[in-house]
Amino acid sequence: MLTHAAEDYLKSIYKLQEKGGKVSTGILAAYLNVKPASATGMIKKLKTMKLVSHERYRGVTLTDAGRAIALEIIRHHRLLELYLFKALGVPWDGVHEEAEKLEHVISEDMEARMDEFLGYPTADPHGAPIPDKNGVVIQKEHIPMTDLQSGQSCRVAEVSDTDPALLRHLGNLNLYPGTAFHVKEVAPFEGPFTIDMEGEQVVIGREVAKHIFVDNVQDMDNV
Amino acid sequence: MLTHAAEDYLKSIYKLQEKGGKVSTGILAAYLNVKPASATGMIKKLKTMKLVSHERYRGVTLTDAGRAIALEIIRHHRLLELYLFKALGVPWDGVHEEAEKLEHVISEDMEARMDEFLGYPTADPHGAPIPDKNGVVIQKEHIPMTDLQSGQSCRVAEVSDTDPALLRHLGNLNLYPGTAFHVKEVAPFEGPFTIDMEGEQVVIGREVAKHIFVDNVQDMDNV
DNA sequence: TGTATAATTTAGCTATGCCTAAATTAATTT
DNA sequence: AAATTAATTTAGGCATAGCTAAATTATACA
Structure with missing residues (x-):
């Protein structure tokens, strides 16, 4: 199992990769509100775990294994956002913050139960696509x-x-x-x-x- | 804000205190599956925060502030157990483990929403009393x-x-x-x-x- | 009362994940 | 091509929270 911090890094690398190939240490650090030196440290750890590819001074990319984990966390996040919105009536400006904490903590069983309750949804309350349980995302054209x-x-x-x-x-x-x-x-x-x-x-x-x-x-x- | 570990210690001290006054380092450590030396360390930290009283070699007790936090966490735990059971159909042998992780992470808002959804319940699926939002527990005679x-x-x-x-x-x-x-x-x-x-x-x-x-x-x- | 046993605490180590400051490498400018 | 600037990495430090091993304190027994 990964630490919450490692999961956040993978998720962030995935999102930054979407808009423009390799992700620089600086961009990643800024996105996560940490210092570049801290990002370098985590990138090293993720590299030893074969979750990212990295050449010094050249940026990071997710490996297939890393992407799978990133998508799993994003799935948790977006299912949670929709669940909180629909089942508990959390206003849509509050679901992100709450999901940010819960995403690292829920079980696969709870993920599946929310998915079923929501009727296997494909988008969260902000319109972002929810990856399916196999990590497949249907990215609509925006x-x-x-x-x-x-x-x-x-x-x-x-x-x-x-x-x-x-x-x-x-x-x-x-x-x-x-x-x-x-x-x-x-x-x-x-x-x-x-x-x-x-x-x-x-x-x-x-x-x-x-x-x-x-x-x-x-x-x-x-x- | 407290760390998850500190919250777990307070919760455990509360529960052990219920059945017999002062809590010894050894009992506490055994309950938390850590070594006595680790418990000593955390007790020191909690003492500087005025959440527990402690005399060397004599055991710990919660202060009023410490008890308030313990009850807040226990409230989270038991509300979550009941919510998972009733709203998501998690079987009653699974709710404890899931709640154990979620209890440290949910907001006061989410706590209030679950409480409302459940109709302000007073007991979790195992029959344990749920403290109210002011930390008042109605302990039935068992x-x-x-x-x-x-x-x-x-x-x-x-x-x-x-x-x-x-x-x-x-x-x-x-x-x-x-x-x-x-x-x-x-x-x-x-x-x-x-x-x-x-x-x-x-x-x-x-x-x-x-x-x-x-x-x-x-x-x-x-x- | 003194000694053996049990419990607790101290001391010093590990790993995570952040930080700052200094060194290195890459990119840009002249 | 050399020098400046920008980005990245290394080095070393801090806090949390665990560990083991050794020292200390309390308790129980004889």
């Missing part, structure tokens, strides 16, 4: 909201789960995964978005839009 | 089954929660808290008990009976 053009319609697919204040804000605006909206206007010079949700008009700043990902994008000019 | 005489009737009040094999055995016999039975015969020379449960006759050995506690004891000779 587009950052900042790429949208005036006149387009789409659906919220996923939002960042880390900042509770942002999540409360998005919740107030009803911008949950699944919510459909239409881009009324994009202000020039990297300005805010004005969107239309069932008649309600809402203005979304760039900084917020960066944390929203959409799918089902359709040009609605001629509709 | 009698060890080994004290029963032939001809008496009673109800299972509580069973030990630590040994899964024992719990599976008791479960097979339907000896859950609340189950009523009548003592048909107590074999002489510390022999086994023959009990009657709704017509079914079952023989319970001494070693098993030691782990069963009963209440509502009534002499049924003249009934």
Whole structure:
């Protein structure tokens, strides 16, 4: 069995690898809020366990064994988030923090029971995909909201789960995964978005839009 | 915040204190499966935090602050056991182990949500009392089954929660808290008990009976 | 009362996982 | 190509929490 810290490193390497191949020590350390020297130390340990590949000064990658563990932890995290949300009514801006602690501690049996209770779900409350019990992730195609053009319609697919204040804000605006909206206007010079949700008009700043990902994008000019 | 290990020590001191005043280093160490020297070390730390009182070679006691923390952890543990049993269908011989890990990790919010879901329960699946959120425990009067005489009737009040094999055995016999039975015969020379449960006759050995506690004891000779 | 036994404590070691500061290696600039 | 800058690694330290072995204290017995 691995330590909680080691599991967190593997999970972080997985996530950082998603957006751009090899992961540098510095990026990893920043992501985990530790110093680079500490990351180097853990990387060495993970290497002796054959969970990561690493060449000095060149960055880390997960091995197949490392990725399997990372996905197992991510599965725990996302199942927990959804379970806390649906079964215990924890607000969606609170589930991440709670799941962050529980993910290292639950048994395979509890994982399976939550999975069954939830009807074998494929996404957590923020829209992130839940790997299945064999570690298979179905990664849907997402587009950052900042790429949208005036006149387009789409659906919220996923939002960042880390900042509770942002999540409360998005919740107030009803911008949950699944919510459909239409881009009324994009202000020039990297300005805010004005969107239309069932008649309600809402203005979304760039900084917020960066944390929203959409799918089902359709040009609605001629509709 | 305390470490998980410190919380486990406080919880253990509380439980051992219940059955006999001051707790010796050796008893505490044995209960926690650590060496006496390790217990001495932790006791020192807890003393500097004013969570225990300790005189060298004389044993430990919890301070009010220490007891409050112990009861908080015990509350977490027992609420979790009942929650896992009722909400997720974890069998009663499995809830202890799972709760042992989760008890150190759940938030006050999650504690409150489970409490509400369960309807503010007062006992866990093994019959142990759940302290309320202010740390008040209603300790019901229990009698060890080994004290029963032939001809008496009673109800299972509580069973030990630590040994899964024992719990599976008791479960097979339907000896859950609340189950009523009548003592048909107590074999002489510390022999086994023959009990009657709704017509079914079952023989319970001494070693098993030691782990069963009963209440509502009534002499049924003249009934 | 003195001595043997049992329990407890001290001392010193290990491993994890973090830190800071210094040294090394790589990348960029001139 | 040399020098500066940035990133990474090494070295050494700290806290937690366990361990063993030795020293100490208390208790029980004769």
